[in-house]
Amino acid sequence: MQSGEVSAQEPADDVRIPRAQIGSSPQHLLTTLLGEYLDSSDADLPSTAVIAILREFGVSESSARAALSRLVKRGLIATRGNGRPPVYHLTAQAIAKHRSRMQYFLNFGAHPPEWTGEWVMASFSIPSSGHTSRHAVRRSLSALKFVGLYDSVWIRPGSDAAPVRETLGELLRQVEGARWSVMHVRFDEESGPHGPASAYDLTVLASAYSAFVEQYAELRVAARAGEVDAASALVARTSAMDSWRKFPDIDPDLPHHLLPTPWPRQQARDTFLEIHSTLGALAQSRLIQVAAPYWPDAASWITHFQASDDPARPEPTGGKRARPPVAD
Template sequence: MNADDVRVPRAQAGSSPQHLLTTVLGEYLDSSDADLPSTAVIAILREFGVSESSARAALSRLVRRGLIAMRRRGRSPVYHLTPQAIAKHRSRMRHFLNFGSRPAPWTGEWVLASFSVPNAGQASRHALRRSLSALGFVGLYDSVWIRPGSDAAPAREALRELLHHVEGARWSVLHARFDEETGPHGPASAYDLTGLASAYSSFVEQYAELRAAARDGEVDAARALVARTSAMDSWRKFADLDPDLPPHLLPETWPRQEARETFLDIHTLLGSLAKARLVEVATPHWPDAASWITHFQASRDPSRPEPTGGKHGGGPLAG
């Protein structure tokens, strides 16, 4: 199994206990050697208002997904993140923390996926649209989907996997350039940039008070853990929703940078406090908690966009 085989729960509106636990483990554990008792998981999720039964159910679901594995240590089982999950977490955290730090190099190249599916293959058509959306594609026209960049392999694989068994289905994957890239019929017209800009502005407004409190040192450790996790959970969705179009295709006033600065202030200033609260809550059930719990830290240096340092982490991703 490699990191891509680990099925991380998809982001959703309002965090389920399973998704919340994934966020917390991804943020504060960076080693598959850490033995995590179920009682510690229950205590941690209680901080977020999750009941014991829901916490146990979330733990079981993550075991089934391959994110967590169980092993025996003495009379009681303990849980640990799998090496594959650690690799997945590091990759995702790097993506979330670096997203929006600087414009991606732009070559003018787009990947275009076009397909024709008979009426009998309607279920496969719907499945394909969901798969292409998850890969960052958007429908330019009914059966013509695009995404910026040059990596066509994921689209080819999705089309082949979902349509090869559908009789009469046809598909093509092309590399394309738009003659009128910035015009009203160009690729940006396929995106709801107005809705995305509104979501960024709402994020800034939602977390403005917390950002100010964090800057003024007015957030205690208990609030820091819950608030920092909430901010990450909200920000991470942008990294999946935003197509990261080049600046010349975006509206003149684009609020992503302000949203990113809001997130970075909260995430950076509350990191140590949130970690301390997590250690405090987990230690009665997990005496080694202080040795293993860490936290990711984004770098503001554009020449070094990696998160930094970590005692038990396997690289420069946790602080």
């Protein structure tokens, strides 16, 4: 598979990606690294190599082992054989999930959404005794990138109502007295104080994008000048991805006419992609260097992803798709 060529196929539901959080936990960090640099369920990944890789980020051995254990429970990785030290491999479901999420992260913001003026609206009524269900509904709607227009009226741009219809049915079908409706609507005044744009705190989002640009400005300049060494590149590139990956999940991707001017998302995306692209080969090289003493086949399996529309995307190195033959 070539760098950046990732499938949009929806992955299996039984693989649970850890939630993104401020300051990566070892579990979340390891998930990021696996998604970025490993693209085959055939690769044998020794635990000792994982421990060495996470050590680059200041993660202790005990924390690294705990992260491995948690990713096994989540179905992202599985053990291969019964040897000691343990050997892991990515599951086929995890590969599908990683490819889908990498495409989502790397391609977000590349093209403006096709806008038809249509919104999906979800409205619900839950008896006062259904306090827990009400919180569950709100959490689920937020995860689907809905926002509360009013207390029990939630909206999101676009026309795909199937996910929210299914979610509300699952959460409220057994709640006595609960009612809900899902509608396709258009607003007479989209950008006014009573329209859908008023439901979004775009000022906070714009500030987050601007902060990202400021945070990584010096790294972008250094990367462009070739002043970042391989060891620094691995940590810096991973940090940039961890910082960027929150935006596709919190940015509602509103049409241009509903956004304030100037809107800093494109500058943030350009900053991220330049760092991600320029440091990719260096980070891959460092990862191989760190893992190779514990994983002799590391160079055959470790690769790196880049956005498919990036003109600087290099030809792939590493990341072969079949298991190497076992020596006699």
